[in-house]
Amino acid sequence: MISQTSRSLLFGLAAAYAVLGTLLFCAPTMASAHFAWHVSPLVTMTIGGWCLGNAWAAFVAARQRRWAAIIGAIVYFTAFGLLELGVLIAFHQRVVLSGALAWGYVLVLFGSCMVAAACIIDGMLHRPAFAIIGRRLRTLEYGYLLLFILFVGFLGFYGLTAAEGSRGLNASIFPERLSMLSLRSFGAFYLALTIGVVPFLIMPGLGNALAHALAFQGLVVIITLAAAVFIDEFDFSGRPTQAIYFAVYLLVGVINGLYLVRYGSGEEAVTVTS
Numbered sequence: 112m113i114s115q116t117s118r119s120l121l122f123g124l125a126a127a128y129a130v131l132g133t134l135l136f137c138a139p140t141m142a143s144a145h146f147a148w149h150v151s152p153l154v155t156m157t158i159g160g161w162c163l164g165n166a167w168a169a170f171v172a173a174r175q176r177r178w179a180a181i182i183g184a185i186v187y188f189t190a191f192g193l194l195e196l197g198v199l200i201a202f203h204q205r206v207v208l209s210g211a212l213a214w215g216y217v218l219v220l221f222g223s224c225m226v227a228a229a230c231i232i233d234g235m236l237h238r239p240a241f242a243i244i245g246r247r248l249r250t251l252e253y254g255y256l257l258l259f260i261l262f263v264g265f266l267g268f269y270g271l272t273a274a275e276g277s278r279g280l281n282a283s284i285f286p287e288r289l290s291m292l293s294l295r296s297f298g299a300f301y302l303a304l305t306i307g308v309v310p311f312l313i314m315p316g317l318g319n320a321l322a323h324a325l326a327f328q329g330l331v332v333i334i335t336l337a338a339a340v341f342i343d344e345f346d347f348s349g350r351p352t353q354a355i356y357f358a359v360y361l362l363v364g365v366i367n368g369l370y371l372v373r374y375g376s377g378e379e380a381v382t383v384t385s
Contacts, residue, residue: 113177113178113230113233113234114233116229116233117226117229117233120226120229121169121170121172121226121230122170123222124165124169124188124219124223125165125166125170125173126166127218127219128165128169128219129162129166130215131159131215131216132159132161132162132163132164132165133163134159134212135156135158135159135212136156136159136162136163137159139152139155139156140155142155142212143155145209145210145213146158146212146213147212147216148202148205148206148207148290148292149290151287153286153287153337153341153344154289156337156340156341157338159337160330160333161300161330162219163333164330164331164333164334165188167326168187168188168326168327168330169184169188169226171184171325171326172184172185172326175322177244178241179242179314179316179319180318180322180323181326182241182310183310183319183322183323183326184307184323184326184327185227185230186227186306186307186309187303187306187327188223188224188226188227189223189224189227189231190303190306191299191300191303192223194271194299194300194302195220196217196220196221196224197299198292198296199217199220201295202291202292205290205292242314242316243314243316243319244314244317244318244322245316245318245319246317247316247317248311248316248317248320252317252320255366256308256311256312256315257312259305259308260305260309263301263304263305264301264302264305267299267301267303267305268298270299270302271298271302272298273298280294282346282350283350283352283353284352284353284356285297285356286345286346286356304327307323311323317374321370321371321374322376324367324370325371325376328367328368328371331363331364332364334360335357335360335361335364338360345357
């Protein structure tokens, strides 16, 4: 079990992300004018979706408590904070820290790193036994995990390395042409999501996967909702590849949802030491 201190920090991180995410998600037009760099309302609402999804993930991790169940979330928050801060540092000349929203975004990224570091130190001190929860993933389920890592990892790597004008960047998938700073931020987000599921390659328990799916299902749902709000900006007839953006989130959300409905959150599973 994680310590009470780590739980409290995770609850605090959840609250911080919830406040920032609500402002970005519910008032994207206003928030876009006061964000850390120039972004459209759709990008602002999407980043708000990241934040609200992170709030849910931190909240669920704090409630789950078992290291084997939350390790993916801790790894994700570490990667998300470090990668997104790295993007801001790399593009510091385009970052404008002149308002509360901009500073709030930077501070929650620092908070992600600090909370994750505290949890990692907590784990090092208590040396928890990482275990496979429930039955092992079947071949098809393990294949889905590998496919997720390869596909989302590719999106993350491409977003972090693609040059201006590269294939797929000119509104062919996302309905807007992203600035390089926004593109790198999206890449950092996708790569963090990928890194967060890597631990389950060596802890391939259904309960481990279900706990992680519950923590990140909120993120999938909220980001899909943000896209649905701006559905008029999508040109499915002229640019049919834009449907990929919706399809990927819907596919992951449906698969996760079906498993959560059928098997629960993993809390009921019997723990088998690996």
